[in-house]
Amino acid sequence: xxxxxxxxxxxxxxxxxxxxxxxxxxxxxxxxxxxxxxxxxxxxxxxxxxxxxxxxxxxxxxxxxxxxxxxxxxxxxxxxxxxxxxxxxxxxxxxxxxxxxxxxxxxxxxxxxxxxxxxxxxxxxxxxxxxxxxxxxxxxxxxxxxxxxxxxxxxxxxxxxxxxxxxxxxxxxxxxxxxxxxxxxxxxxxxxxxxxxxxxxxxxxxxxxxxxxxxxxxxxxxxxxxxxxxxxxxxxxxxxxxxxxxxxxxxxxxxxxxxxxxxxxxxxxxxxxxxxxxxxxxxxxxxxxxxxxxxxxxxxxxxxxxxxxxxxxxxxxxxxxxxxxxxxxxxxxxxxxxxxxxxxxxxxxxxxxxxxxxxxxxxxxxxxxxxxxxx
Amino acid sequence: xxxxxxxxxxxxxxxxxxxxxxxxxxxxxxxxxxxxxxxxxxxxxxxxxxxxxxxxxxxxxxxxxxxxxxxxxxxxxxxxxxxxxxxxxxxxxxxxxxxxxxxxxxxxxxxxxxxxxxxxxxxxxxxxxxxxxxxxxxxx
Numbered sequence: 001x002x003x004x005x006x007x008x009x010x011x012x013x014x015x016x017x018x019x020x021x022x023x024x025x026x027x028x029x030x031x032x033x034x035x036x037x038x039x040x041x042x043x044x045x046x047x048x049x050x051x052x053x054x055x056x057x058x059x060x061x062x063x064x065x066x067x068x069x070x071x072x073x074x075x076x077x078x079x080x081x082x083x084x085x086x087x088x089x090x091x092x093x094x095x096x097x098x099x100x101x102x103x104x105x106x107x108x109x110x111x112x113x114x115x116x117x118x119x120x121x122x123x124x125x126x127x128x129x130x131x132x133x134x135x136x137x138x139x140x141x142x143x144x145x146x147x148x149x150x151x152x153x154x155x156x157x158x159x160x161x162x163x164x165x166x167x168x169x170x171x172x173x174x175x176x177x178x179x180x181x182x183x184x185x186x187x188x189x190x191x192x193x194x195x196x197x198x199x200x201x202x203x204x205x206x207x208x209x210x211x212x213x214x215x216x217x218x219x220x221x222x223x224x225x226x227x228x229x230x231x232x233x234x235x236x237x238x239x240x241x242x243x244x245x246x247x248x249x250x251x252x253x254x255x256x257x258x259x260x261x262x263x264x265x266x267x268x269x270x271x272x273x274x275x276x277x278x279x280x281x282x283x284x285x286x287x288x289x290x291x292x293x294x295x296x297x298x299x300x301x302x303x304x305x306x307x308x309x310x311x312x313x314x315x316x317x318x319x320x321x322x323x324x325x326x327x328x329x330x331x332x333x334x335x336x337x338x339x340x341x342x343x344x345x346x347x348x349x350x351x352x353x354x355x356x357x358x359x360x361x362x363x364x365x366x367x368x369x370x371x372x373x374x375x
Numbered sequence: 376x377x378x379x380x381x382x383x384x385x386x387x388x389x390x391x392x393x394x395x396x397x398x399x400x401x402x403x404x405x406x407x408x409x410x411x412x413x414x415x416x417x418x419x420x421x422x423x424x425x426x427x428x429x430x431x432x433x434x435x436x437x438x439x440x441x442x443x444x445x446x447x448x449x450x451x452x453x454x455x456x457x458x459x460x461x462x463x464x465x466x467x468x469x470x471x472x473x474x475x476x477x478x479x480x481x482x483x484x485x486x487x488x489x490x491x492x493x494x495x496x497x498x499x500x501x502x503x504x505x506x507x508x509x510x511x512x513x514x515x
Contacts, residue, residue, distance in 0.1 A: 348407060353510065362499060367511055369503040370485045 005086035010035045010078035015337035020324035025271040026356030027328025032335045033271040037238050047106035063094040073134035107233035112138040115240035117215040124191030149222045159183045171253035175213045209245030237266045243274035251276045256301050263313030275358035281323045282343040327356040378415040378439025381476040391423035392416050402449040405489045408514040415439035434466035440514045443482030451491045460505045487512040
């Protein structure tokens with residue numbers, strides 16, 4: 001999917017999106033970012049979605065039923081008679097969602113890490129798809145992916161002491177510090193624990209940021225692992241609010257991890273409320289335009305020890321990959337999605353100059369202080 | 376007092392006053408007046424006072440708009456903010472002495488840094504304490 005046009009879908013009045021290798025969505029709560037992100041998943045993966053739902057015993061009679069099961073309870077009416085969806089220049093009707101052939105083998109192309117990801121591991125182990133109720137499909141599907149990832153043993157190495165990073169200059173260490181993630185058995189069941197100086201702490205005792213981070217970390221790593229010698233089938237990775245619960249120091253390292261994902265050949269789409277991702281995008285635009293050396297990107301991301309693979313990824317980011325940014329601007333209950341990819345600090349559009357509104361309060365606070373300083 | 380009357384009371388910059396935003400040269404593209412008819416003139420303070428005050432960190436421009444004076448510095452984002460703060464200190468000192476007629480019609484009480492490329496929030500807080508605001512010039 002290169003382009004997506006949307007009219008009258010939920011709160012979205014109009015959106016005209018051209019995806020980059022890395023695409024950012026920014027905007028206030030309930031402006032429709034998640035609806036569009038899930039739409040990408042639905043349009044690309046409808047075959048595997050239908051197959052998964054049927055496998056778990058779900059039935060429906062029409063596209064409204066499918067939308068209800070996919071988006072979650074009460075969401076089926078977001079796609080109505082006024083809705084227009086165009087993918088790469090071709091119109092898509094809601095009834096065409098039912099055209100998929102669930103019996104055919106279909107690969108999943110979109111890997112979706114949802115904002116509500118913390119609920120997938122709150123019991124100490126990823127919940128199975130069927131343990132969820134009428135939650136969004138992307139949440140249930142992500143949890144099931146993690147569960148299978150652990151069940152078949154692909155994820156075991158993440159929890160072995162020999163695999164734990166030792167360098168403090170590392171995302172894992174930024175979040176877990178001296179603790180090591182382990183798989184423990186309690187009451188005859190496996191569970192994740194954080195081993196700090198021999199004390200095995202269950203998830204309920206972790207910080208909020210650690211709990212939020214765990215499924216994100218597992219999800220991202222699952223993309224790097226071949227399954228039975230076959231690399232993952234996904235081509236697009238969607239991450240909602242990767243900054244959730246993280247200190248800015250860790251967010252910088254999350255950006256580096258996402259670049260590694262792009263380096264593996266995936267396209268990445270991120271929704272965020274953190275100005276750090278857009279400041280990164282703005283800096284990258286400037287560095288690319290001015291043909292700065294790759295060392296400038298390493299410096300930007302505070303990468304001190306880059307291996308050959310990461311250096312190569314950063315080179316590719318500088319020379320070949322595109323970064324696009326879209327502002328979901330909600331006014332009077334309707335959202336117009338604007339391309340703010342240039343992030344021009346001089347733009348008359350405050351949405352562009354203030355990074356999609358993320359820095360508007362910082363600017364405003366500075367203005368008020370400046371007006372009231374007595375010198 | 377109009378902008379031009381204020382300038383007439385500052386002999387050192389009288390020869391440098393230009394029509395509209397012309398004193399800013401190509402930097403004028405960073406300024407967007409709501410009504411260009413209200414532009415009364417502009418002075419490149421930095422160049423104008425180069426000979427009389429050669430070692431000072433001089434501020435760039437003053438603009439006359441709708442009877443008021445706006446002070447503008449155009450500087451790349453890579454510039455160190457201590458340089459901007461030093462220029463602002465020089466300007467405030469100048470406005471208390473020779474430039475006092477312009478201080479009397481200072482439009483919005485702050486000093487504008489139009490950063491060619493943007494700045495980070497933390498810098499904006501430091502600058503605010505010197506009455507410098509970034510990329511927020513509005514000529515109503």
